[in-house]
Amino acid sequence: MSVQAYDDNNRRYFSTELLKWYQREQRDLPWRGSGDPYHIWVSEIMLQQTRVDTVIPYFNRFIERFPTLRHLAEAPEEDVLKHWEGLGYYSRARNLQSAVREVVAEYGAKVPDQKKQISSLKGVGPYTAGAILSIAYNQAEPAVDGNVMRVLSRYFLIEDDIARPATRVSMESLGQSLIPEGEAASFNQALMELGALVCTPKSPSCNTCPVGQHCAAKWESRERELPIKSKAKQPKRVYRLAALIEGTGEHEGQVLVRQRPNTGLLAKMWELPHVEVANEEVWDSLAEGGQWLESELNDQGVAIQVTRHMNEAQHIFTHLIWQVKVVGAVATNEHQLENLEGYAWVGPDQFENFVWPNIFRKLLTDYFKTANP
Structure with missing residues (x-):
């Protein structure tokens, strides 16, 4: 870490000017007003x-x-996921509800104001704990996320790899030392705001930065080099074929969908039936891929006949990229699917009663618009 990080005058300047700027420029965000x-x-x-x-x-x-906390604690998980739909990373919603239930049961529906207690809650890491304790309770706790590490790396010319846990720990110590007495809530929000609005990743607005006058990276023209971060492992690309199975007779205008397992990726959400194929070559071939899809779904009790290629889409997870090809199909055992566990026929009228991953929400929305103009 640069010796400049230990210059008291420089740190005092940073904190003072940042707070002045924040009082003038802070955004009006709905969670800032209540302090809840x-x-x-x-x-x-x-x-x-x-x-x-x-x-x-x-x-x-x-x-x-x-x-309130009690409303969230008592709500069905499906309702919570429905109100989270579109934000992605659904484990966040599940962990939040689980932690809220613990707060209701163990702390009388009051969010803990002790670091040890709040840090023990599911899904609450060091940054989230610091943000709640500082913003809600004005405690002098650091809240160091990617935005904050970028600001501190540039201002204090810190050349340590921010992907390393040791660097985060040292930046948390630095961040805490910068908090003016009695100003934790405003200061941490100001630091986040600076990273979001001014000290941005690729094109920092150094000329309008409230603390740019003493920014070490700016003076050495290295603001675009920092922070230093080792590259994460590239997500694995997998190829999947999805069957859009169109109903007939009483299911005219509907498609067959299935619910994902209760645990794991996208747990309990609904989707088109789909399978992973061996490689991109199988995925590219409608004939070969269609046979693969028919065979795999038949083993699951869903007998289909693939009819045509329809669409393609991509879904990006942190560690995976789904490359999805949608093919049209008809069920050859439609009457046997009525009571197949985990499956349902869904039309545009029932669509909003289900919780969908973004990729299948978009694919089915587009399909129903085309099929039912």
């Missing part, structure tokens, strides 16, 4: 991996439906 620790908690979980502009309408809708 529950609101702050929900917002911080939603903001993981998701932009502020995207989160705002989801946050408002979520809080309207679950206005």
Whole structure:
């Protein structure tokens, strides 16, 4: 870490000027007004991996439906997932509800204000704990995420790899030392705001930065080099074939969908039946891929005949990329599918009663618009 990080005058300047800027420029965000620790908690979980502009309408809708900890604790999981639908990373919603239930049961429906207690809750890591304790309770706890590490790396010319846990620990110590007495809530939000609006990843606005005058990276023209971060392992690309099985007779205008298992990736959500194929060559061939899909689904009790290629889509997870090809199909045992566990016939009228991963929500929305203009 640069020796400049230990310059008291420089740190005092950083904190003072940052707070002045924040008082002038802070955004009017719905979770900032109330100071309610529950609101702050929900917002911080939603903001993981998701932009502020995207989160705002989801946050408002979520809080309207679950206005208190008790409302969220008592809600069916399917309802919670439905109000999370579109944000992705659904384990966040499940962990949030699980942790809220613990708070209701163990802490009388009051979000803990002790670090040890709040850090023990499911899905609450060091950053989220620090954000809640500082913003809701004005405790001098650091809240160091990617935005904050970028700001600190540049301002103090820190050349340590921010992907290393030791670097995060040292930055948490630095971040805590920068918090002015009695200003934890405003300071941590100011630091987050600077990273989001000014000290951005690729094109930092150094000329309008409130602390740019003493930024070490700016003076050495290295702001675009920092922070240093080792490359993460590339996600694995897998090829999947999905069957859009169109109903006939009483199921005219409907398609067959299935529910995912109770645990694991996208747990309990609904989707088109699909299978992973051996390689891209099989995926590319409608004849070969169609036979593969027919065979795999037949083993699961769904006998189909593939008729045509329809669409392609991609779904990106942290560790996986699904490359999905959708093929049209008809069921050759439609009458046997009525009571097949985990499957259902769904038309446009029932569509919103189910919780869908984004990829299948979009594919089916487009299909129903075309099939039922």
